[in-house]
Amino acid sequence: MFFFFSLYVVAIGQAGHTHCVQAFGADQFDGGDPVENKSKSSFFNWWYFGLCASATISLFIINYIEENLNCGLGFGIPCFFMAVALLVFLLGTKTYRYGFKDDKRNPFVRIA
Template structure:
């Protein structure tokens, strides 16, 4: 969690110094969903190789490679988060009163959405993981994020 909160500084720096907003969001969202991040985490919960072997219901032990795969996927998610979170406020200008209000409204909805996502993640997805399976508990948010990234690319396909 701490890495997720510190990585937007890195993402903002990369956008300002090298890639620009669009290409930063595009590249970091690919890291987040496809290359490693969420897809790798889903695979580590569903495919036999990276998934730890369980001898009984609560007796599971991960090998060094399995733990490494899990941590690579978690830190890739944090890196992807860093490329997505720093953008939003820069679309509003502080000099116009209407834009100030829109900026405030943006942050209200942004944090409301984050908290609703945390509520769903800590209740519904945990229920899915415990009652249906970990592969579904990780697979559903991976699918949702992949759809969101797809819409981003479709919406911005005319951007250079």
């Protein structure tokens, strides 16, 4: 029971995280500007490169560290890099673009 609950929690978390972060990143570029439109394409290329590179590193290097050196170190390295990523994300908040809608109606009413 605990195993299936854990799988559902991971699936829900991954489904909410992946699409929201990519949409947030793409929202930082102006679609009407040709230079930024080219940069948006580059953003997604680097996004998927980072995703695949981090998966490869975690599969081989972190797994080796956990099994042969120290399990705590194997968890500490990703924790450190997540803290650095959070710090970089928070340091850039003043430069992020926010798109506010003027429409104050209920979003479900706008869809219908």
